[in-house]
Amino acid sequence: MTAIELTDNEFLRQFEATFDDKMAKIEYSLQERKIFLTKISMPEGTEGHMNDFIVSVFNEVEDRNISLVPTSPEIAKFMRSNRRKYKKLLPVGINI
Incomplete structure (x- = not known):
C-alpha cells in the first residue's frame, strides 16, 4: 500500500487525499458513534489509488474507535471483498 496523506475536512464532512495533484474525496455523515461513508469521488486518472484511499479511511475510522457504515x-x-479484515468496523446487526 502506498503511504497516503489523509485529511479530514470536518467543515465539508469529507476525507481528502491528493494523487497526481488531483484531490480525491470520500464524503461522510457522522451520527453518534457511527460514520456513514456516503460518496467517493476519484478524479480521472487516479482510480488506481481508490483501494489505498479506502484502506486509509478505514484505518482512520478504526483509530477513532467508531463504527463504519458504507453506503457508497x-x-x-x-467492504464485501475484504469482509474478514474489516467486519469489526461494522456496527452490531449490520451485514454487508
Whole structure:
C-alpha cells in the first residue's frame, strides 16, 4: 500500500487525499458513534489509488474507535471483498 496523506475536512464532512495533484474525496455523515461513508469521488486518472484511499479511511475510522457504515456502492463493494479484515468496523446487526 502506498503511504497516503489523509485529511479530514470536518467543515465539508469529507476525507481528502491528493494523487497526481488531483484531490480525491470520500464524503461522510457522522451520527453518534457511527460514520456513514456516503460518496467517493476519484478524479480521472487516479482510480488506481481508490483501494489505498479506502484502506486509509478505514484505518482512520478504526483509530477513532467508531463504527463504519458504507453506503457508497464502491465502498460497500470494497467492504464485501475484504469482509474478514474489516467486519469489526461494522456496527452490531449490520451485514454487508
